[in-house]
Amino acid sequence: MEDTEKEIPNTSGELLGSVRMARFVARGSLRLDAVVPAGMNAEALRVLADGVPPVPYGTPLDQAFPQGSFVARLLGLPRVAGALRSLVGPGPTVDHHAVHIREPRGGEAQPLHADAIIDVRPDAFDVQLMYYPQEVTLEMGGTLSVPGSHLRRVNESDTGRYQNLAGQDRLVCPAGTVVFLHHGLWHGGRRNDSDIVRYMFKVRFNPTVRQRLLWDATDLDDPRVRTELDAHFPWYEQAAGRLERYNRVLLWRELTGDSAFDLDHWVTRVTNRPRKAAA
Numbered sequence: 381m382e383d384t385e386k387e388i389p390n391t392s393g394e395l396l397g398s399v400r401m402a403r404f405v406a407r408g409s410l411r412l413d414a415v416v417p418a419g420m421n422a423e424a425l426r427v428l429a430d431g432v433p434p435v436p437y438g439t440p441l442d443q444a445f446p447q448g449s450f451v452a453r454l455l456g457l458p459r460v461a462g463a464l465r466s467l468v469g470p471g472p473t474v475d476h477h478a479v480h481i482r483e484p485r486g487g488e489a490q491p492l493h494a495d496a497i498i499d500v501r502p503d504a505f506d507v508q509l510m511y512y513p514q515e516v517t518l519e520m521g522g523t524l525s526v527p528g529s530h531l532r533r534v535n536e537s538d539t540g541r542y543q544n545l546a547g548q549d550r551l552v553c554p555a556g557t558v559v560f561l562h563h564g565l566w567h568g569g570r571r572n573d574s575d576i577v578r579y580m581f582k583v584r585f586n587p588t589v590r591q592r593l594l595w596d597a598t599d600l601d602d603p604r605v606r607t608e609l610d611a612h613f614p615w616y617e618q619a620a621g622r623l624e625r626y627n628r629v630l631l632w633r634e635l636t637g638d639s640a641f642d643l644d645h646w647v648t649r650v651t652n653r654p655r656k657a658a659a
């Protein structure tokens with residue numbers, strides 16, 4: 381594909397550092413509180429109520445939303461653009477987008493799910509941006525998500541029978557918050573028990589470049605990178621989330637190109653296939 385980087389409306393923005401990338405790899409999400417200015421949040425309530433025209437699957441980002449439109453400006457905000465570029469690189473395509481409206485005192489909580497079908501890509505991932513133009517209170521039923529669940533691959537709502545999991549996160553956030561989710565993260569909209577309509581705008585992005593060292597990796601050797609990658613989440617079974625830590629190592633190796641990286645020898649042990657003949 382032609383290098384369209386210079387035409388992309390969002391610039392490289394403010395790139396993430398390695399510690400935040402490692403946190404994303406461990407948690408499966410990145411939260412940017414109140415990154416969208418108040419004026420744009422007020423505008424968003426009108427724009428989202430009117431609906432955002434659909435775009436065909438796989439539309440290059442620079443062609444998906446008209447220049448100067450609300451969504452183009454949202455995605456061009458330096459911290460939003462920088463996070464997106466750090467995660468999926470320059471020139472992503474828009475998989476799809478949707479305005480999610482949860483009516484006041486209406487509807488039901490969504491079952492816990494991962495979007496789309498099981499997607500086990502070990503060396504690439506999509507991200508979903510979720511934008512909340514209003515302050516979201518607990519009553520408004522913010523999006524539920526389960527930190528660290530994204531690498532436990534499930535088919536859509538296989539997880540729907542789980543009502544509550546230890547350590548789950550019910551989003552409560554200030555207006556203008558943007559959250560990026562790894563495509564595999566288990567999540568679901570909660571019931572809105574307030575009198576206020578709750579809006580959320582979601583866009584899924586597919587990378588078009590290899591997801592390797594796309595962030596500001598000058599702090600790659602910071603010891604907090606390893607601490608983040610080793611994070612434990614309360615829903616893991618007794619074995620302390622070995623499978624999750626194992627899968628994080630695989631992903632971190634892909635993202636950095638460091639094929640020797642490991643935590644507690646897990647991947648080194650499992651990938652050990654000596655070829656040397658015995659003397």
Ligand SMILES: O=C(O)CCC(=O)C(=O)O
Pocket residue numbers: 480481482490495521522523524567568569570580582
């Ligand atoms: O409404 C929400 O908070 C989340 C909805 C959602 O992510 C979904 O429908 O997949």
